[in-house]
Amino acid sequence: MSPAPLNVDAAEVEALFDSIPDVLFFIKDREGRYTHVNATMLRRLGLRSRREIIGRRASEVYPSGMGATYGLQDQQVLGGAVIDNLLELHLFSDREPGWCLTCKRPLRIGGEVAGLIGISRDLASREGLEDDYRSLREALVHMNRNYAGNVRVQDLQAITGFSASKLERTFHKVFQLSPLQLLTRIRIQAAMHRLHGPGSIASIAQACGFGDQSAFTRRFVALVGMTPSEYRALRQG
Numbered sequence: 587m588s589p590a591p592l593n594v595d596a597a598e599v600e601a602l603f604d605s606i607p608d609v610l611f612f613i614k615d616r617e618g619r620y621t622h623v624n625a626t627m628l629r630r631l632g633l634r635s636r637r638e639i640i641g642r643r644a645s646e647v648y649p650s651g652m653g654a655t656y657g658l659q660d661q662q663v664l665g666g667a668v669i670d671n672l673l674e675l676h677l678f679s680d681r682e683p684g685w686c687l688t689c690k691r692p693l694r695i696g697g698e699v700a701g702l703i704g705i706s707r708d709l710a711s712r713e714g715l716e717d718d719y720r721s722l723r724e725a726l727v728h729m730n731r732n733y734a735g736n737v738r739v740q741d742l743q744a745i746t747g748f749s750a751s752k753l754e755r756t757f758h759k760v761f762q763l764s765p766l767q768l769l770t771r772i773r774i775q776a777a778m779h780r781l782h783g784p785g786s787i788a789s790i791a792q793a794c795g796f797g798d799q800s801a802f803t804r805r806f807v808a809l810v811g812m813t814p815s816e817y818r819a820l821r822q823g
Contacts, residue, residue, distance in 0.1 A: 596622050603705075610686070610706040613693065618643050618660040621701065649820050655811045663690045663702045671762050687762065718760045721746060725753075725765075733772045734795045739765055769795075774809050777802070781818045790814070 596613055603611035603624035611624040620639050631647060633639060639647060644656035659669060669690040690704035725742045742765055743753055757765050777794040785793070791802035791814075806814050 600624055608708040611704075613701060613703050614660060615701045616664065616699070618657060618664065618702075620647075649812070652811055659688075659690060660702060663692055663704075664699055666692055666699060668692070669704075718756055721748075722756060722760060729765075729769055729772055733769060733776060734793055737769055737795075770805055771809065774806055777806065777814065778810070778817065781814055787814050 600611065600613075600622040603609060603626070606624075607626055609624075610627045610630065611622075612620055612627060613622040615621050619641050620643075623636060623639055628634070628636065628639070631639070643653075644660065645653035647653065648656060659672075663669060669688060672688045686706040686708055688704065688706040690702055692699045693701040693703045725745045728741065728745055729737055739750065739753065742748075743750060746753060746756075748756065754764055757763060757768060761768050763771070773794045773796065777790050780790045780793065787802075788799045791799045794802070796802035796805070803813055806812075806817070810817060812820070
C-alpha cells in the first residue's frame with residue numbers, strides 16, 4: 587500500500603529554512619509574486635519583516651538587471667521547466683554581490699502548476715566537496731592573485747598536478763564551471779568592486795584582465811544583466 591500524500595504547510599518549510607543561513611529559500615505564486623521567504627533572504631535585502639516582500643515580484647525587489655533575469659527564469663519554471671544548479675549573482679547581507687547555485691522547480695497542486703519553489707545556495711559553502719576544494723585551493727589562490735594577467739590552464743595543471751581532463755572535471759564538480767569560465771567570473775566580480783570607485787570603464791576592464799572595453803561590456807551584461815555603466819549608476823544611486 588502506498589503512503590497517503592502529505593499536506594505540507596509551506597510556512598513550516600519556511601521556518602525550517604530560517605535555520606540555514608547560507609541558503610536562500612522562496613516560494614512564488616502563479617504570477618511570480620513571493621508568498622514565502624526565509625530569514626536569509628530578508629537579511630540579504632536589508633528587510634526586517636516578511637510583509638515587506640510578500641506579494642512583490644523579483645523585479646520590484648532586486649536591481650533592474652538582476653530582477654529582469656530572475657523574472658525570465660520564473661516564467662520558464664512556471665511554464666514547466668526545471669532549473670538545477672544555475673550559477674548566478676545574488677546580493678549578500680552587506681549588499682555586495684556574490685555567486686550562488688540556484689534551483690527552481692514548478693510547484694504543482696492537483697497536477698497544475700500553481701507557483702514555483704526555489705533555493706539559492708552560497709557557492710563557497712557546499713558540503714561534501716572538502717577534498718575537491720582542497721585540491722583546487724592553490725589554483726584558486728593563483729587565479730585570484732593573477733586574474734589581471736594571462737592565467738593559463740597549463741599553470742593550473744602545474745599547481746594542482748592534474749591532467750587537463752581531471753582539472754576540467756574537478757572544476758565542474760565543485761563549481762559547475764570550467765577553469766576559464768570561473769576566471770571570467772572572478773574578473774567580473776573584481777570589476778564590480780572597482781566600479782564603486784572613480785576609474786574609467788576602459789581602465790577597469792584592462793585592470794581586470796579584459797583585452798578591450800567592448801569584450802568586457804559583453805561579458806558583464808551576460809553575467810550581471812546590465813552594463814558596467816548601469817551598475818555603477820545603480821551603486822551610486
